[in-house]
Amino acid sequence: MLIVQKYGGTSVADASRLRCVAGRIAKDYDGGHKLVAVLSAQGNTTDELIAKASELSSDINKREMDALISTGEQQSAALLAITLNGMGYPAISLSAGQAGICATSVYGNARIKDVDCERLLFETGRNNIVIVAGFQGINRYGDVVTIGRGGSDTTAVALAAVLGADKCEIYTDVDGVYTADPRIVPDAHKLNEISYEDMLELASSGACVLHNRSVELAKQYKVPLVVRSAMTDAPGTLVTEGKAMEKRYISGVAADKNTAVVSVIGIKKHSGGGCRLFSALAEKGISVGLITQAAGAESTENYAFTVTRQDLSEVRAILTEKQTILNFCKIEFDENAAKVSVVGAGMESNPGVASAVFEAISGIGVGIKMISTSEIKISIIVGESDADAAVTAIHRRFFSNPAERSNADE
């Protein structure tokens, strides 16, 4: 088998963990597999480099920042190759450029465009274990670019896709995908399997275990993805196509606490104000999450939408500047909101999920600020302080009721 593995920063943080990772790779290699491992930077390396740069400039050039922080992954890749070589295994580290990872030119947030896998095939062909620096690519100017949050997961999936790997294993500090965050919901269950679609919705709903770009890519190229712990031998969770999972209709519950709600009140009806509002935000690159629209007083409409908390001050500035053009009455901001989402591809053919969610929430006396539903997801906005209770109540409603328990794998 050809296996692509990805190890996160915690898994390679120090010498003893690197040895542990090397042992795992060596075992798979001894099992007759061909191996490509994608590494994140060690522990806090990236943050330390960012701190160094921030000490030197308040407005850091993104090209240079990428040149700087991409060295972290290059270091961990070389260190792992050194460890494996020291153990007598043939291993070689490759920078993103050497691995042929071509990316768009957007410094700090590039996307992988293509992988020229000649070198990768050459190295695996001569039975080398190939260690690739994650989180980066080369753009058309020959510069190193980083590929944004969750980048190393995306690197691993992209390599698995072009190499036609039998599977892509994401080694992380949790042992799989759970029906909810086990730190919040103690009786959350680990899922043996989840569909790409459900994983995507969970990932974009605050479950941090995988970044949604890597899941999107895995779905597109049908790469079987396994999420498992670098510390244990537990089998983890397989993310794959959804056929075998028809009986389960809810996959999990997740909370995203990085949520702020903006309410724009009193836009004149049929004035096109709503359209101008969201165009103005999009122009500045602001991602809007949920949107609701409701009739207001005297032929006006009210809009509410969610943004990340980092974007809030910019949203405030844009709206204040454009109040005259947008022609609204007032704006309100709620910084302390959270989005709680229930995800499951089976939802569509199982009516009553929404009502079960409302029941669960009203049963614990929590107020719902906004609601949004899609074919496979129901999201509600609650106060941040209510989020954990809401997740727990919803999880109990779908997973802890013995009659419904068959929903989740053990």
Add this chain to the structure above:
Amino acid sequence: MLIVQKYGGTSVADASRLRCVAGRIAKDYDGGHKLVAVLSAQGNTTDELIAKASELSSDINKREMDALISTGEQQSAALLAITLNGMGYPAISLSAGQAGICATSVYGNARIKDVDCERLLFETGRNNIVIVAGFQGINRYGDVVTIGRGGSDTTAVALAAVLGADKCEIYTDVDGVYTADPRIVPDAHKLNEISYEDMLELASSGACVLHNRSVELAKQYKVPLVVRSAMTDAPGTLVTEGKAMEKRYISGVAADKNTAVVSVIGIKKHSGGGCRLFSALAEKGISVGLITQAAGAESTENYAFTVTRQDLSEVRAILTEKQTILNFCKIEFDENAAKVSVVGAGMESNPGVASAVFEAISGIGVGIKMISTSEIKISIIVGESDADAAVTAIHRRFFSNPAERSNADE
């Protein structure tokens, strides 16, 4: 003017020193010059990376070691570019690959073969300050290789040569080339000028201010080299062609304490044993310094030669293994020797230098173990504990005598 500058690890060790370097570059840029700066890794970065690797393997793969430690220079280059950008100056960092530095394939000790300076010319052409990661190149496999001791000096000189720079400034933690190490000889003088030839001999005699490979390259391409302090505005020492320096016949005195003496006693005369001896060492890559040969007892010859202390145990192993073939009587090792050298191109036309050296040494009661002379250098081997006294005595003899003082520039 196009100026290539090199800043050593101490000069870029932390944020305040990086700001100081950036200020110096900015001032030159404001003065209308085009600038290329070559950087070493910050402070102890390289040693720290080597320590990390050593913790993981006792037999470190050299390719991976190069991939690892070359990140140090890439980081300092990016950090300086970030600093300059933050100050409003257009600066761009380039890795050795981006700067077009092609090197031989010998990991850990490659040599620069060629520089494809298209990108460098493009960047200086659009008035960018170009910051290049020192100490490294790209080999024909596309791998990063490091270019050995003093590598960043060599990078700077190589870039100055291909770019036809008006000068190459080596910024370091001393303010120039001295007639002797000022820490040992308090009245050592700074030289305003020194010839390439004398600088080469001084560099290979233990004066660490410049690595001899960089001086060789500067001599070959007639690059005017300036050694100066990154901390002060003192003008430093110009290393250039020797015409203007005819009046001075001694440039300096240096000691190399990394010296061990090996004596091979009782090789049969005319047996070819001496030839086999040095061939055996050369085969294993051992560099031999001084060699003396003298008649021994009963138709035999004795050889003595110097090696670095790191090579001593390997020399011992080689000679012990080959005793029968080499057909010698016994070997002796002296680990605590030092080489003291007097350098000066004017020596040739000024007889009496050797006798002055012997006078100075015998005047302080130090024993000479070996002697070697060339056209522009006299080296003697003394005990390590006598080295500083020998340097001081020789320096006094040539530089502190008022009648001869005109030898040195002030």
